[in-house]
Amino acid sequence: MAETIAVEQEFVEDTQKGRYLTFVIGKEVYGIEIKYVTEIINMQKITEVPELPDYVKGIINLRGKIIPVMDVRLRFRKEAKEYNDRTCIIVVDIEDISVGLIVDSVSEVLTISEDNIVPPPDTNTGFNNRYIKGIGKVGEDVKLLLDCGKLLTDEYCESLAKLSL
Numbered sequence: 001m002a003e004t005i006a007v008e009q010e011f012v013e014d015t016q017k018g019r020y021l022t023f024v025i026g027k028e029v030y031g032i033e034i035k036y037v038t039e040i041i042n043m044q045k046i047t048e049v050p051e052l053p054d055y056v057k058g059i060i061n062l063r064g065k066i067i068p069v070m071d072v073r074l075r076f077r078k079e080a081k082e083y084n085d086r087t088c089i090i091v092v093d094i095e096d097i098s099v100g101l102i103v104d105s106v107s108e109v110l111t112i113s114e115d116n117i118v119p120p121p122d123t124n125t126g127f128n129n130r131y132i133k134g135i136g137k138v139g140e141d142v143k144l145l146l147d148c149g150k151l152l153t154d155e156y157c158e159s160l161a162k163l164s165l
Helices: 002-016 154-163
Strands: 019-025 028-033 037-042 056-062 065-071 088-094 097-103 105-111 132-138 141-146
Touching: 019 097, 019 141, 056 097, 088 105
Parallel strands: 028 141, 065 097
Antiparallel strands: 019 028, 019 105, 037 088, 056 065, 088 097, 132 141
């Protein structure tokens, strides 16, 4: 029985390998590994929680589960934008913590092979590149592939874990 579960888990991981959910923030297209994504939902009423960073908008109640919500636009220090009907929340599981990521819009799921992914350039600023795991080449376009784990800094992982019930 345990072997069957392990084999099924390996199969799921194999079918998700190289697959990315792409979304838009401003004029840039980003991608996150599909294995982290649990669902995509429309914007919901967000309850603010005091003393959190400005990019952590608060919490939502998703079918009885409390999930902290982060605005990716603000996390990347981009100008705030009013939410509209294309704005949505991507619910991801990062290190056993469910987090909602607010994005301008969701694009598509793409398969990007490892040989079409290159490391990000070293700009010596260290800021945005710390979230970028690689740059995916898709035809003539590029997709900035994010490291989901690094979207949450260690200092906030603990506080977000406490919010996620």
